[in-house]
Amino acid sequence: MEGEPAPDSPSRPNLRLQAASFTAFAAPSLSPSFKLDEGYSDETRSQSEKDIISDNVMMLPEWVLAQSEADRAELAYSLLRSLSTSTLSAVVDRLNPLLHMDPVVKLPPELTFEIFSYLDPKTLLTASLASRSWRCRILDSGLWRVLYINEGWRVDTRAVRSFEQEHAEALSPQTRRARPQYSEPDLGEPKHKKRVPPTWLNSRGAEGQGPAETNGQASTEADDEGDHHMADAADRAGSLSGDAMGYVAPASILPLPSMLQPPLQSSLLTRSPNGTVKVNWVHLYKQRRRLEANWHHGRFKNFQLPHPSHMDEAHKECVYAIEFQGKWLVSGSRDRTVRVWDLETKRLWHRPLIGHAKSVLCLQFDPSPEEDVIISGSSDKSVIFWKFSTGKKIHQIANAHADSVLNLKFDHRYLVTCSKDRTVKVWNRRALSAMDENYPRICRGGGATYPSYVVDLTDMAPNILEAGIANGHIKSLRPYSLLMTVEGHGAAVNAMQLHGDEIVTASGDRMIKVWNIRNGACLKTLMGHEKGIACVQFDSRRIISGSNDNTVRIYDHVSGAEVACLRGHNNLVRTVQAGFGDPPGADEALRLEAQEVESEFFKAQAAGVPVDLGPRALRRAGHYSNTAGSRDPRDIPALGAKIPPGGGGSAWGRIVSGSYDESILIWHKDRDGAWSIGHRLRQADAVANAARGNLSEAARAAVSAQAQQLQAAQVLMTLPAQDASAQTGEVTTDPETGSESPPATNTNNAATPPPAEGVANQPTATPAVDAPPPPPPVALINQHLNQLAAGHHHHHHLHAHPRRQLAPAPTSRVFKVQFDSRKIICASVDPRIVGWDFACDEEEITEACPFFQGL
Structure with missing residues (x-):
């Protein structure tokens, strides 16, 4: 050879x-x-x-x-x-x-679980095509739970637990007796291969004694896939969703455990071999990705409160405050009432809560059975406590402040209020003894003052304290007793946040302050805004604020450095909420990222790049700074922060801000990590869409024709005003388009919006003398549409006007915006509360949304 x-x-x-x-x-x-x-x-x-x-x-x-x-x-x-x-x-x-050794088969499942957790979903799904063994391990529900959490998404664990308990069906005694012996609890563990030799099957088939021919069932086919073993397929078949990621789950070789149970009606569930029902995290992950895609692409459906068929339930005047949790929303209005809404039916839950003598400016609620409370603050200087489930008034602090209560926050320990009187007050929610850890600690020399009944425990020996409590000289504090009054701002305290033992306040004096809630000491003061601050949010890492300088700014909580300034609004930013989507263990990652950015800054400085010049010098050199989170060394506004420019967070992070320019901005991160405007929403458009969505086709056509006529009339009425402005030379700027138009004034008192009371020291416009008649206000358009659709029992709101025309009176100033994983809800001058639902009525997303929480 x-x-x-x-x-x-x-x-x-x-x-x-x-x-x-x-x-x-x-x-x-x-x-x-x-x-x-x-x-x-x-x-x-x-x-x-x-x-x-x-x-x-x-x-x-x-x-x-x-x-x-x-x-x-x-x-x-x-x-x-x-x-x-x-x-x-x-x-x-x-x-x-x-x-060829298959590591997935040879390695323990715990080890492959850890390895797969480092891969991105796209790579995992591609790897799942390798074999059935790989697919079973990769589509493990527990693995996708880890991937879900690592994305920075939050989940309502209580809802998941109660859902699983609700759907877990106890096996009947007959089922237990019929359960096969091989369905032991450790079926999910990998076993050695148990491949049936083809010669054995052939011999059995020739003798007519196939193993599955008994009872008339079909015979079992041989497994001809190289690394497939029966135990894996049987154990994991229940955990694979047939359409979880666009693939078809393999059939189970051992079908008896699943056949003994009722079929699962939803891909949200998966059943283990012992009959236990669990949430399918593969399906949850997929639906959350679909929901986030809707946010990114701006796909939503509008709705309004109340339902257009029940407009008699609406507030009578503008809505200053809203908060929602799950299916419940609570609103407070200028009409002095607090209302509880069911978001599923878009209807009132019970009668309006009446008790305040003036506008309701702020509120917070907790619907849980342990709390079952709504707390509201008003222009009448009072704070009222309501029972959430019944609407009954249970307590009132009549003169909580010397002026309007602008904001309040509470947890299970404290209630904190702030006011136009420039003070912040802390109240206890439970009875407090001097031995309690939540009893106030007096701080001398700070900005806090304490009532006489608060005992100074600083230098008191424990035996003297115990003796004083025993003989009644030191008494326990009753619930809702004033613990301290904090002073330090030079103007009205417009907004505040409570997080742990820290209070963050924002004021018209352009400053943000951080206080210790136990002793009232001021921990730090943040500056940067050029005008008064209207709103603030705190998440323990970042402080986000909105101001009358039309900007949203992000500060590092630890160092106080400003890490981003977002410019996009044309008027006062009245409300802001941010979700950064920090994954587990984000503190160290953020610190390292901030150090890397600083290192690049110093390298650029050593190389002679003009990075340490002021904004004006950079503009003269031809560079315009991007302070919305850019990592360019020339754009870094401050050094020493513990978080990187823009505040860090995951790619899913978003900020939603609402303004007096009648718009709502959704900020997303671009590829460079800087914040950019993803979508611009308008409250008036949402009202119109929500109303039209409940009309018949004929009614929609009639509304559209009427709207065109009103717009044409509006254009004609602006022509004399434009001629007059040409003679005087006065112009104003349209806040939406930036185009110049003649100055507007409003002589129709019925269309003039009421003055907002939630933020002190608001700028007011001075009407021009001898101004031309205004165009038909939006209220007039609404009246025409309501008359047109009266037979359908719907109210409609149209906000459409030509680009260059006399601006109507502001009817959609945004007062409050809140969002969660699924929707944005907005309160404004309009008595109707509107929302944007990004689930888009998609059945699978809607089914999964109760388990999702915000970023």
């Missing part, structure tokens, strides 16, 4: 073998020639004799094993060359397990 070694070759012994010689020797445990173990090997498996002979192969003589590996390879090659093609193919099939 060509290529065979010469028989007389001196370099190797004669290797000609006879068949009988292979059986003449037993292979003792011999090792190959000695070589150093250097801590590395590229062998796919151990080459010991035990492994060689463990596969029922012919025993090799001792002298063959004593040869070097190169000589044995030559011998094997020579033998293989002497075989026919069909026999050689069979040998290759037997060698495949030695050459």
Whole structure:
């Protein structure tokens, strides 16, 4: 044979073998020639004799094993060359397990779980196509739960737990007796392969004794997929959603446990072999990605409160405050009432809560059975406590402040209020004894003052304290007692946040202050806004604020450095909410990212790049700073922050801000990590869409025709005003388009919006003298539309005007915006509360949304 070694070759012994010689020797445990173990090997498996002979192969003589590996390879090659093609193919099939080891099958599931958790979803889904074993491990529900959390998404664990308990069906005694013995609890663990030999199936089939022919059932087919073993398929079949990621789940080889249970009606559920029902995290992950895609692309459906068919339930005047949790929303209005809404029906839950003498400016509620409370603050200086479930007034602090209560926050320990009187007050929600850890600690020399009944425990010995409590000299504080009054702002305290033991306040004096709630000490003061601050949010890492300088700013809580300034509004930013989507363990990642940005700054400085110049100098040099989170060294506004420019967070982070320019901005992060405007929403458009969505086609056509007529009339009425402005030379700027238009004044008192009371020191516009008649206000358009659709019992709101025209009176100033994972809800001058639902009535997303929480 060509290529065979010469028989007389001196370099190797004669290797000609006879068949009988292979059986003449037993292979003792011999090792190959000695070589150093250097801590590395590229062998796919151990080459010991035990492994060689463990596969029922012919025993090799001792002298063959004593040869070097190169000589044995030559011998094997020579033998293989002497075989026919069909026999050689069979040998290759037997060698495949030695050459290709599947790590997913060989490694413990805990180890593969950890490895797969580092991969992104796209890579995982591609890897799941490798084999059934890979698919079963990759589509494990627990793995996708970890991936979900690592994305920075939050989940309502209480809702998940109660959902699983609700759908878990106890097995009946008959079912327990019928349960197969192989459905033990450890079925999910990997087992050694249990492949059925084809010869066994053929022999059984020939005898007519197939294992599954009993009871008339179909016979079981042989598994011809190389690395598939029955135990894995049976164990994981219940956890694979058929349409979870666009693939079809493999059929179970052991169907009995699932067949004994009722079929699952939703892909949101998965059943383990022992009958326990669990939430399918693969499905949850997929629906959350779909929901986030709707946010990114601006796909939503509008709705309004109340439902257009029940407009008699609406507030009578503008809405200053809203808050929603789950299916409940509570609103407070200038009409002095607090109303509780069911977001599923868009209807009032019970009668309006009446008790305040003036506008309701702020509120917070907790619908849980443990709390069951609504707390509201008003222009009448009072704070009222209501029972959420019934609407009954349970307590009132009549003169909580010397002026309007502009904001309030509470937790299970404290209630904190702030006011136009420039003070912040802290009240206890539970009875407090001097031994309680939440009892106030007096701080001398700070901005806090304390009532006389608060005892200074600083230098009091424990035995004296105990004696004073025992003899009644030191009394416990009753619920809702004033603990301290904090002063330090020079103007009205417009907004505040409570987080742990810290209070963050924002004021018309352009400053943000952080206070310790236990002793009232001022911990730090943040500056940067050029005008009064109207709103603030605090998440323990960042402080986000909106101001009358039309900007939204982000500060590092630890250092107080400003890390971003967002410019996009044309008027006062009245409300802001942010969700950064920090994944677990984000503190260290944020710190390292901030250090990297600072390192780039110093490198650029050493290279001579003009990074330490002021904004004006940079503009003269042709560079316009982007302070919305850019990492360009020339754009860094401050050093020393513990978080990077823009505030950090995940790619899913978003900020929603509402303004007196009648718009709502959704800020997203671009590819460079800087904040940019993703979508601009208008409250008036949402009202119109929500109203039109409940009309018939004929009514919609009639409304559209009427709207066009009103717009044409509006354009004609603006022509004299434009002529007059041409003579005087006075112009104003349209806040939406930026185009110049003549100055507007409003002589129609009915269309003039009421003055907002939630923010002190609001700028007011001075009407021009001898101004031309205004165009038809939006209220007039609404009146026409309401008359047109009166037969349908719907009210409609149209906010449409040509680009260059006399601006109507503001009717959609945004007072409050709140968002969660699914929707945005807005309160404004309009008595109707409107929302944007990004689930878009998609059934699977809507079904999964109760388990999602915001970022």
